[in-house]
Amino acid sequence: MTLDYQAATEKYEPTLGLEVHVELNTNSKMFCSCATEFGAEPNTQTCPVCLGLPGALPVVNGKAIESTILIGLALNCSIAPYSRFARKNYFYPDMPKNFQTSQYDEPICVDGYLDVEITTEEGTKVFRVEIERVHMEEDTGKSLHVGGSTGRIHGAEYSLLDYNRAGIPLVEIVTKIIPGTGKYAPQVARAYVTQLRDILRSLGVSDVKMEQGSLRCDANVSLAPIGSGKLGTRSETKNVNSLRSVERALTGEIERQANRLEAGERIIQETRHFLEESGLTRPGRSKEQAEDYRYFPEPDLVPVTPDAKWIEELRAKLPENPADRRKRLQAEWGVPDSEMGSLVNAELVDVVEETIKLGAEPTRARTWWLGEISRVANEREVAPTSLISTRSVAEIISLITSGELTDKLARQVVEGVINGEGSPKDVIEKRGLKVVSDGSALMAAIEAAISAQPDTAERVRGGNIPAAGALIGAVMKATGGAADAAKVRELLLKHLGQG
Amino acid sequence: MAAISRDDVAHLAKLARIEMLPEELDHLATELGQILGAVARVQEVATSNIAPTSHPLSMSNVFRDDVVKPSLTNEEALSGAPAKVDDRFKVPQILGEE
Ligand SMILES: [Zn+2]
Numbered sequence: 011m012t013l014d015y016q017a018a019t020e021k022y023e024p025t026l027g028l029e030v031h032v033e034l035n036t037n038s039k040m041f042c043s044c045a046t047e048f049g050a051e052p053n054t055q056t057c058p059v060c061l062g063l064p065g066a067l068p069v070v071n072g073k074a075i076e077s078t079i080l081i082g083l084a085l086n087c088s089i090a091p092y093s094r095f096a097r098k099n100y101f102y103p104d105m106p107k108n109f110q111t112s113q114y115d116e117p118i119c120v121d122g123y124l125d126v127e128i129t130t131e132e133g134t135k136v137f138r139v140e141i142e143r144v145h146m147e148e149d150t151g152k153s154l155h156v157g158g159s160t161g162r163i164h165g166a167e168y169s170l171l172d173y174n175r176a177g178i179p180l181v182e183i184v185t186k187i188i189p190g191t192g193k194y195a196p197q198v199a200r201a202y203v204t205q206l207r208d209i210l211r212s213l214g215v216s217d218v219k220m221e222q223g224s225l226r227c228d229a230n231v232s233l234a235p236i237g238s239g240k241l242g243t244r245s246e247t248k249n250v251n252s253l254r255s256v257e258r259a260l261t262g263e264i265e266r267q268a269n270r271l272e273a274g275e276r277i278i279q280e281t282r283h284f285l286e287e288s289g290l291t292r293p294g295r296s297k298e299q300a301e302d303y304r305y306f307p308e309p310d311l312v313p314v315t316p317d318a319k320w321i322e323e324l325r326a327k328l329p330e331n332p333a334d335r336r337k338r339l340q341a342e343w344g345v346p347d348s349e350m351g352s353l354v355n356a357e358l359v360d361v362v363e364e365t366i367k368l369g370a371e372p373t374r375a376r377t378w379w380l381g382e383i384s385r386v387a388n389e390r391e392v393a394p395t396s397l398i399s400t401r402s403v404a405e406i407i408s409l410i411t412s413g414e415l416t417d418k419l420a421r422q423v424v425e426g427v428i429n430g431e432g433s434p435k436d437v438i439e440k441r442g443l444k445v446v447s448d449g450s451a452l453m454a455a456i457e458a459a460i461s462a463q464p465d466t467a468e469r470v471r472g473g474n475i476p477a478a479g480a481l482i483g484a485v486m487k488a489t490g491g492a493a494d495a496a497k498v499r500e501l502l503l504k505h506l507g508q509g
Numbered sequence: 510m511a512a513i514s515r516d517d518v519a520h521l522a523k524l525a526r527i528e529m530l531p532e533e534l535d536h537l538a539t540e541l542g543q544i545l546g547a548v549a550r551v552q553e554v555a556t557s558n559i560a561p562t563s564h565p566l567s568m569s570n571v572f573r574d575d576v577v578k579p580s581l582t583n584e585e586a587l588s589g590a591p592a593k594v595d596d597r598f599k600v601p602q603i604l605g606e607e
């Protein structure tokens with residue numbers, strides 16, 4: 011009999027551990043001046059340092075240190091007054107030096123935490139995820155495995171290496187073990203990575219694109235019988251390339267481990283690979299033990315000793331925590347959780363805030379970004395912000411608020427701006443999109459509507475004011491939505507003796 | 510005298526991907542032991558009031574500005590490679606079939 015996820019977590023208690031790797035968005039690499047741009051031709055962003063040629067000497071990128079300290083501060087870490095780089099030795103073609111310059115026993119940031127909020131059927135729950143360390147290292151090259159039956163590394167005839175990525179600054183953020191999440195473990199892990207991504211984005215230190223690999227998560231999990239007070243053997247799942255995958259991978263891994271334990275088998279400490287299609291994991295190469303890396307202090311680099319003044323300067327630069335900011339904006343705008351959730355999921359919070367700052371009326375700012383603009387963006391599979399600027403949206407909304415545009419006309423202006431017809435003003439000019447509030451122009455349309463619906467007009471004359479709606483609708487239709495509806499109503503009622 | 514066993518040498522050779530003959534293992538176990546012994550003599554002079562260091566100069570915080578400088582061309586980068594394909598370094602099979 012196999013246990014499903016619910017049964018598994020009723021019997022076993024999961025303990026999590028998460029390692030997140032973040033590629034920093036510096037212009038140059040960690041220890042040399044090669045460019046870091048994504049997508050360049052293979053091996054065009056390398057030099058003697060990042061190719062590991064004999065005699066080449068590394069020099070630390072100061073911006074990368076600054077970014078790492080910012081990350082540490084944002085995660086409530088202590089910044090070590092003294093930290094060093096170390097060589098992590100292993101022979102693998104993706105590391106041309108045959109060691110990775112990393113940090114070992116003296117990382118730059120230690121002992122932080124992140125409070126992670128999840129929504130459950132029992133309400134909102136907060137879990138404190140403790141951060142063990144945040145340290146600096148460098149990324150590896152990219153390998154392409156050629157031949158063999160599976161197209162994977164196992165059985166490949168040979169591999170091809172591109173070292174453009176080798177030496178790009180990488181920050182590793184490691185949690186302490188996270189106990190007590192119970193059945194919510196996968197959800198907590200996902201929320202942690204999401205909040206971490208939002209923080210990194212707000213700091214402006216990384217592109218944080220999981221699909222491009224600038225943010226990667228390795229998820230450790232072990233199971234022990236509930237109440238046993240023990241820790242089980244853990245597995246580590248790699249290749250988790252989206253937030254959704256973090257949750258799926260852990261759910262699948264908890265189920266797999268529970269069923270092994272049920273069958274009386276033991277869990278092997280190993281690295282497993284997440285398979286996106288099936289949501290399952292398969293075993294990967296067995297991990298070399300820590301002592302096999304023969305870490306030793308990097309003799310070519312001097313220690314990093316940030317003084318208190320520098321740290322405080324950086325602390326003063328920290329932006330508001332994204333979760334706090336979201337709560338504050340939600341209160342300011344007075345929107346329900348569901349709408350705030352839509353804005354967050356669509357990554358439109360910043361955009362809406364900026365549009366409001368530029369003078370747009372808050373409700374309209376949210377409606378236009380979430381509605382019409384998102385609709386077109388989804389159709390074209392691009393980001394809403396790539397279609398139209400916050401300035402243009404704010405301008406259009408101001409024209410609606412002042413009565414110079416109707417919603418219908420505004421939609422045409424938005425369409426024109428998106429199609430590259432120029433600024434909102436240009437589109438209004440070229441397309442002649444002015445609200446018609448000129449009495450004589452409107453009267454012609456009103457008289458036409460009355461002669462087309464004489465019975466309705468008669469009812470209005472007789473005092474049935476709501477019946478006027480049909481006539482107003484006809485006028486709006488005849489003017490292509492360009493008429494000022496309030497003005498039409500006023501003129502119509504007056505004309506029918508009800509003004 | 511620091512001791513290094515034949516097994517230690519075999520383990521290190523495996524990690525460094527160096528193939529060694531049995532007699533080479535015996536020879537290196539003796540020789541590396543002697544080298545370690547010689548280096549260990551430093552411990553006799555080290556005193557408790559001198560902090561350990563990993564760098565000959567007592568300096569810290571040597572940073573460069575985050576400015577891109579020209580890299581090698583693809584041809585230059587690959588010029589020392591024993592084998593190349595499609596602008597990439599070609600390396601032998603990394604792992605055998607599962
Ligand atoms: Zn380089």
